[in-house]
Amino acid sequence: MALPSRASGGRPSARATDTALTLVVTAVVVAWTVVAMQYEDEPLSSTLVGWALIGVGCGALHFRRRHPVAVAVVTLAVSTVYYPLSAYDGPLMVTFALALYTASAEGRFTAAVALGVITLLAVGFGEAHQTGGNRQIDDTSLFMLAGWLISLVAIGRAQRTRTAYLHEVEQRALAAEREQEARAxxxxxxxxxxxxxxxxxxxxxxxxxxxxxxxxxxxxxxxxxxxxxxxxxxxxxxxxxxxxxxxxxxxxxxxxxxLRQADEAAPTAPTxxxxxxxxxxxxxxxxxxxxxxxxxxxxxxxxxxxxxxxxxxxxxxxxxxxxxxxxxxxxxxxxxxxxxxxxxxxxxxxxxxxxxxxxxxxxxxxxxxxxxxxxxxxxxxxxxxxxxxxxxxxxxxxxxx
The missing domain is CATH 3.30.565.10 (Histidine kinase-like ATPase, C-terminal domain)
Incomplete structure (x- = not known):
């Protein structure tokens, strides 16, 4: 179950943060892809499909807190289709990285682990079946990818634990405050x-x-x-x-x-x-x-x-x-x-x-x-x-x- 999030003390809300992050990631991916287009050529149909995939992958990030597992699946699917299709090799994979971290941070730890394992198996399977030994990712890069996915899931899990702890501390403080007020x-x-x-x-x-x-x-x-x-x-x-x-x-x-004030003398009359x-x-x-x-x-x-x-x-x-x-x-x-x-x-x-x-x-x-x-x-x-x-x-x- 997701922990409640609320804006306080002038901090932006979760929705505003998601919108800002979506725009930043979209800007980075688009700028990277535009630069890559200056050095690579591909059919117009592939380019149009690639841009559509970029739009779907980046846009899905806006819903990552409300539907963390679904967004992670969508970004993984988009990346799986995009990289074999596009010649520009842009940073669209970062959308899946953020979605995987969010799924773990929102308490969907099992789903996040499963998606990470699926990603590694898919990459390994694809590399193992490259024709002519023309691999895109060597063993070192594959191990780095595994470490990267494990780190994302672990950091998300740690963030989840920290958020739960802070929420519990806040609730205990509120309960203690209410109890103190009641006693007063x-x-x-x-x-x-x-x-x-x-x-x-x-x-x-x-x-x-x-x-x-x-x-x-x-x-x-x-x-x-x-x-x-x-x-x-x-x-x-x-x-x-x-x-x-x-x-x-x-x-x-x-x-x-x-009822006297603290700085007044105590009464001297006998009790x-x-x-x-x-x-x-x-x-x-x-x-x-x-x-x-x-x-x-x-x-x-x-x-x-x-x-x-x-x-x-x-x-x-x-x-x-x-x-x-x-x-x-x-x-x-x-x-x-x-x-x-x-x-x-x-x-x-x-x-x-x-x-x-x-x-x-x-x-x-x-x-x-x-x-x-x-x-x-x-x-x-x-x-x-x-x-x-x-x-x-x-x-x-x-x-x-």
């Missing part, structure tokens, strides 16, 4: 999802707290209390909003730090983790919900990605409690074992699992747990609602940050 797109998608999840957790939690704190203050002020009580309520609400927004800005800067759990619980308490914490097992330092994942699960769960559960109290339990860390958040709210799941980020929490080889469940209980997560300590996966 996949990495970019994962990074966008990670950043989106971080922003959802940070902003969703803080804005929810600010909304609850502001609503509570407005509710109290709507009862038109005494000026001093109203001022105290407003101050408490504003202090809570200030603290919450400050923490939100800190975490937002840390999250957006991954959120379970060591900041007290701050998180205190902000949730400012909304009027009684939040308690409990630790089981022996606390231990956690890898930063795992520590952040556990923190975010608690953060998002408390956000759901303040926004959806209509709860009065919540209990955050952190349990350490040799194999994993378990996080559980129980509340006494009246919302169902479906109500809390809508827009609550439970899917994001589940994705965080799954990224580390863990699992997360969210379900109704007899007393309210529970979120439970298990994060193995032996597997640190994903690109959590």
């Amino acid at each position: 797109r996949e990495s970019a998608t994962e990074e966008r999802l990670r950043i989106a999840r971080e922003l959802h957790d940070v902003l969703g939690h803080s804005i929810s707290l600010i909304n609850v704190q502001s609503s509570a203050a407005l509710h109290k002020l709507g009862k038109k209390p005494e000026p001093s009580a109203a001022l105290t309520t407003a101050e408490e609400a504003l202090e809570a909003v200030k603290a919450t927004s400050k923490d939100a800005l800190r975490e937002l800067r840390a999250t957006l730090g991954v 959120s983790g379970l060591d900041r759990l007290d701050e998180l619980v205190e902000r949730a308490r400012s909304t009027g919900i009684e939040v308690r914490t409990r630790t089981e097992g022996t606390p231990r330092p956690l890898p930063p990605p795992l520590d952040l994942a556990a923190y975010r699960i608690v953060q998002e769960s408390l956000t759901n409690v303040t926004r959806h559960a209509q709860a009065q109290s919540a209990l955050v339990t952190i349990a350490f074992t040799d194999a994993d860390i378990r996080v559980r958040i129980d509340d006494d709210g009246r919302g169902s699992a479906d109500e809390q799941a809508v827009g609550s980020g439970i899917r994001g929490m589940a994705e965080r747990a799954k990224a580390f080889g863990g699992e997360l469940t969210a379900e109704n209980t007899a007393d309210g609602f529970r979120v439970s997560a298990r994060l193995p300590l032996t597997t640190i996966g994903g690109t959590q940050g």
Whole structure:
């Protein structure tokens, strides 16, 4: 099967090359024959037939890539008829040489070898039957012809091998490029999802707290209390909003730090983790919900990605409690074992699992747990609602940050 050829980088196409080569070979053969006509004479009929054969042999070269074997047969047949007939002995044989090389280069190796052998046998047979020992080609020339034909076939075969190798290299390079692009797109998608999840957790939690704190203050002020009580309520609400927004800005800067330019300084804000759990619980308490914490097992330092994942699960769960559960109290339990860390958040709210799941980020929490080889469940209980997560300590996966 012929390898595909294509013009690129400004190089001429295969058809243009064939046309140019055909014209060059035709010009050489015609010029040689015209010069030979000055020194030799032959009947007009032989001359006309000779020129016709020259036209057929040279013209056939234009189709050598599309029909390599057929062109080789035609040029061989033309040469076989031309040389015994014509007295001018021009270089028409070069058309067969090019056709034989092309047949081998286009993958028709067996046919090229067969044509070469046929040519040698035909020449040998013709020379052996010359009358009176009047040979046109001596033994040395016959061996040179054999070497010439073998060289043409071998060079064509080598060119075929080189073309196939270059084609394979090109295909591998294209495949590698496509794979690299796919990996880059996949990495970019994962990074966008990670950043989106971080922003959802940070902003969703803080804005929810600010909304609850502001609503509570407005509710109290709507009862038109005494000026001093109203001022105290407003101050408490504003202090809570200030603290919450400050923490939100800190975490937002840390999250957006991954988007900084290479020459910018790395963010210096501490990464959120379970060591900041007290701050998180205190902000949730400012909304009027009684939040308690409990630790089981022996606390231990956690890898930063795992520590952040556990923190975010608690953060998002408390956000759901303040926004959806209509709860009065919540209990955050952190349990350490040799194999994993378990996080559980129980509340006494009246919302169902479906109500809390809508827009609550439970899917994001589940994705965080799954990224580390863990699992997360969210379900109704007899007393309210529970979120439970298990994060193995032996597997640190994903690109959590």
